[in-house]
Structures are given as structure tokens and as C-alpha cells.
Amino acid sequence: MDLEKLWKSVLAELELSVSKATFQTHFASAHLVSFSEGVATIGFANPLMRTLVETRYYSLVKSVFDHQARGDVSLVFVVVPKKDSLSARAGPLFAPTPQPSVDSAVLARRLHINPSCTFDGFAVSTSNQMAYAAATAVAKSPGTAYNPLFLYGGVGVGKTHLMYAVANSILEKKPSARVVYCMGEEFLNEIVEAIQTKSARQFKQKYRSAQLLLVDDVQFIAGKTTAQEEFFHTFNAVHREGGQIILTSDRPPSEISKLEDRLRSRFEGGLTVDISPPDFELRAAIVNIKSTAMGLAVPSDAAQLIAANITDTRAIEGFLRRLTAGVFSGVGGITAEAVASLLSTKAQNGVTKKPKRVSPQEALSAVADYFGIKPTAIKGPKRNRPIARPRQVYMYLCKTELGLTYNDIGGGLGGRDHTTIMHGVETITKELSTNESLRGAIEGIKQKLWA
Numbered sequence: 001m002d003l004e005k006l007w008k009s010v011l012a013e014l015e016l017s018v019s020k021a022t023f024q025t026h027f028a029s030a031h032l033v034s035f036s037e038g039v040a041t042i043g044f045a046n047p048l049m050r051t052l053v054e055t056r057y058y059s060l061v062k063s064v065f066d067h068q069a070r071g072d073v074s075l076v077f078v079v080v081p082k083k084d085s086l087s088a089r090a091g092p093l094f095a096p097t098p099q100p101s102v103d104s105a106v107l108a109r110r111l112h113i114n115p116s117c118t119f120d121g122f123a124v125s126t127s128n129q130m131a132y133a134a135a136t137a138v139a140k141s142p143g144t145a146y147n148p149l150f151l152y153g154g155v156g157v158g159k160t161h162l163m164y165a166v167a168n169s170i171l172e173k174k175p176s177a178r179v180v181y182c183m184g185e186e187f188l189n190e191i192v193e194a195i196q197t198k199s200a201r202q203f204k205q206k207y208r209s210a211q212l213l214l215v216d217d218v219q220f221i222a223g224k225t226t227a228q229e230e231f232f233h234t235f236n237a238v239h240r241e242g243g244q245i246i247l248t249s250d251r252p253p254s255e256i257s258k259l260e261d262r263l264r265s266r267f268e269g270g271l272t273v274d275i276s277p278p279d280f281e282l283r284a285a286i287v288n289i290k291s292t293a294m295g296l297a298v299p300s301d302a303a304q305l306i307a308a309n310i311t312d313t314r315a316i317e318g319f320l321r322r323l324t325a326g327v328f329s330g331v332g333g334i335t336a337e338a339v340a341s342l343l344s345t346k347a348q349n350g351v352t353k354k355p356k357r358v359s360p361q362e363a364l365s366a367v368a369d370y371f372g373i374k375p376t377a378i379k380g381p382k383r384n385r386p387i388a389r390p391r392q393v394y395m396y397l398c399k400t401e402l403g404l405t406y407n408d409i410g411g412g413l414g415g416r417d418h419t420t421i422m423h424g425v426e427t428i429t430k431e432l433s434t435n436e437s438l439r440g441a442i443e444g445i446k447q448k449l450w451a
Contacts, residue, residue, distance in 0.1 A: 006068060007032035013064045018057075020133075024124045025285055026053050033080060040065055040073050043080040046288050048300035050077045052281065111179050113171075113214075116293070117164035123289055125282035128158055131273045135162040135246075139169035142212060142244035146271035148235075152249045153275035156314040159248040163214050166246060170212055180210040184220030188227045195226075204230075208237035211244070218247045218267075223258035235266055245270075280439060283307035283316065290317050294324055301336040301433065308432035308439060309343045309400065319343075336430075343400070343429050358449050360398055360412050366445050367394045379414050393441065395421050396428035401446065 010032070015023045026049065033041040042061070044050040053061070054077045065073040119139070124132050137145040151159045163181075170177050182190070187207075194203035207213065213234070221227040238245055249256065252274070253267040278286065284307035291298040298306075298320075310316050322342065323334055368375040371390040378391045391413070398404045398412075399421070406418035406425075413421075432439055 003032050003035060006035060009068045010061075010064050013068065014061070017060060017064070019126065020124075020129060022126075025281070026057065033078065035069070038069075038071060038073055039076060040069075041076045041078055043078050045079070046292075046300075047079045048284055048288055048303050050079050051300055052284075053077065111167070111181055113167045113179070113181055114164050115168055117161045118168050119165045121289060121293070122158065122161055122165060123278075123282055123285040125279060125285070127276035127278055127282060128162075131158070131162055131275045134271055134273055135166050138244060138246065139166045142166075142170060143242040147239065148245035148247055148267065148270040150247045150249070150253065150267050150270060150272040151275060152252050152272070154250065154277055156312040156316075157275040157277055158313065159275060160216055163216065163246050163248060166244075167212060167214060178209055178211045179214070180207055180212070181214040182216070184215055184217045187215060187231065188221055188224055191227055191230055204234075207234045210238050211241075213238050213243060213245045215246075216248050217250070219249045219251065219256045219259075222256050228260050228263055232260070232263055232266075235263070239266075277311060278313060280307055280436075283311065283313065286313050286316055287320070291320055294320055296320060296324060296334065298323075298334050298339075299336060302334055302339040304433035305336055305339045305343065305430065309429055311443075340426060340429050358402060360402060360404065360409075363397050363402060363445075363449060364394055364412075366448050367397065370441060370445050370448070379412070381414070392424035392428050393438075393445070395424040396442070397445065397449075399425045400429075401449075 011027065014027050018026075029045055029049065030053070031043050033043040035041070042053075044053070058075065062073060062075055065075065119132075119136055122128075122132060131151055134146050134149055135151075138147075138149050151162060153159055167179050167181065171179060190203060194200045215231075221231055235245065247267060252272055253259065253264045256264070259267075284303055287298065287303040287306050291303070306316060306319060310319055319342075323339070364375045364378060367390050368378055371386075371393075373387065373390060377387050378394055380387070382388075395409055395413075398409045399406070404412075406421040409421045410416040410418050428438070428442075432442065
């Protein structure tokens, strides 16, 4: 049987059976290694993806194979590098990010655009599927698809990556394109400098002649009269000439205080897309993408530990860099035990920073409320599971989110020994990678604490 034809048929049916995000994330990078005597061997470039597909979609994949092969097919999932382009149409998710051509990469850096941020290196899930689709549409047809494209969401959800990806895609096809990228604060500073140096004409020429205008964190111009006035005219000039505008913010235009109504109206005149925080599966995919790009061999169990314990994608990258710099990447390689140990140490260099300070007492009350028990029970001597589990969750939050020492946590829990606290933190850290209910509890408590 023609392997390529069979696999294309299987992919086509799978694509109709699942969402686009699920297909791209779970199946697009897979390939058919062999099919013999009723056994189909499916290869994945990454052990985590193999495990996810085998545990979640085995029945679906088998039914599709049975239909396409007209028989009872047994499936074998393996980790093996992809040697052909059977599924190249969707792009491999876990392959190292392809770099733009040298000329476009150099040009991108000159424009302060990261050339490694491409669409191929962007993990897609339900939280960012619409933003990804909109950005790719803009890259294919700038100035006509969605103009402006307004992306908003929290820190580390991929807004800037998509913005860069559009720019890199356009520059690769047309290096002569006039691309201008800046932060909202930079736009404001350049206006001030232009006024001081009497170079307003050059400033206007730079921005108003852009064919692709990218402004990151545009909310910083709100409340600044001169900046908003100039941006209003810049927006109109670029838009009138058919230039594409992409804006990012931490909130939608309707919620940016002190933003002039005429600007708000223009920002909402195109497509406004919310990018939600990545879920566990997407974070696990991001761990693999970034670790592969760094040349790190991170086992699937270790990748799941990282994804379960760190929710900010930028913090994930920072943690991986700590692994690169640490002894964990030496002899013996990176292991789940090493990752768990590093995760349970004191605050991870910004991984746990929050916009609001939370006291241990507030955390204790939040944990108690969530589990429906009294705070005194968590601090008390009882060790039965309905009390012990909330107590361990409290230990984990105090260590990883509040940055307290083991001794401080133990002191707040009636003088418990630091080894007891360490055991509790490590228990939750490891279990988060496999216990979806526990992940939900931790996220629910954190949202209440930092709402």
C-alpha cells in the first residue's frame, strides 16, 4: 500500500474530526513510519507528543486507520525523527524554528524584530487559535485582511511573537517592505525627542510612510495628549495608504482608560482578539519547542513538570535557561528529579512574581475556603487526607508563589520541621504534572489571590 497516500488520507479524516488547534498541535508533526501486516507505526519527533496522542486519541486514530485501510489495524506509537514531508503542509510543531534567510534575518534585527519568532515556532491551542489564524491571514494579505489587528492578553501569551511572525513573513517575501516596530513608550519618547531637537518632520516621515506598523503595548500612549494626537494622524496616514497596522495591549481598547474616543474607535475598527493564558497542554508544547531550540534534551516527564508548575511562557524560557546554565544539563542529563528539585527551591528569579503582594495569612484563608475547611485545621495536628492535602497545597503556594523559606512555612504551621515542608512542596510539584484536578485547584486559588 502507498504509505504517503494512506497517511494523507488519514490526516485528512483526522483534520475533519478534531479542531484545527488540536490537529496542528497533536497530529501535524506526526508521520507514518511503516504499515505492514495490519500494524501501523506512527512516528513523533517528541516523546511528550507521542504520549499525549497515544493516551488521548488512540481510539480516534485507530478508527480512522480502520476506515482508510479497510481492516482491523493495530497502532504502534514511536519517537523517531521525521525523514520525509508527508505532513509538511501543516509544519512540524516540535522541529527547531526555521530561520528566515540571512538577508531578512539581518534586516529584522536591524528593525528590532526577533528573527527567530516565526509562525512555525508558535504552538497553537484553543487559547490562541483565533489570534494565530488572524495573524497568518494578515501576513498573507497585509492591509486587507484585518486592519488594524489588535491583540490583547496578559504577559507571555504570545502577542509579540505573533507580531514578529507577521513581520518576518512579510520581510522574507519582500525585504524592501517598510516595516516600523516600536513599543508604545518608545513612540512617546521619540515624540518628545523630536520636539526637543526640532526633528518632527523626520519623525512623521518614519512612521507615516510605514507599510507595516507594529506597536507593542500601545496602552502606554493613553493619557498623553501629544502622543495620542500624533498617533491618531499616523494611524490615519498608514491606513489610508493601505499599510497594515498591528497593535498589542494588556487589555481591549474599551478598557484602556484615558484613551481618546477617536483612537478607541479606530482600534476597534478592525479585528480585536483576546489571547488567553496557555493551558497545560499548550505549555507542555512550548516547553518542547523552546528546549529544542536551545538544544536541550528534556524528557517528557520533566517537560510536564515544568508545564504544570510554571504558567508564564516567558518564565518557562527563563527556567529552561537556568537548566542550560546549571549542572543538570551535564553528566546524566536533565531528569524529572532534577527539575522537581529546581522547581521546589526558593522563588525562581521572577517566575513567581505577581502584581500584588499576598500574605501567608491570605494564602491560608484562600486555601481553606477552596477546600471548605477552617484555617485552624490546616495549622493543626491532624494528618488525614482531607486536611493533609490542603496543607500541602498551602506549603506549595507559600514556597513557589510567596517565596518563603521552608523554616518560615513550618513556623507558620505550628512549628513543623523543614523536612516536612520540603516533602509537601515536592509532593505537589511532582503530582501537578499528572493530576488535572490538582492543577485546577492550584489555578483556582491563585486566581482568587491575584484577581
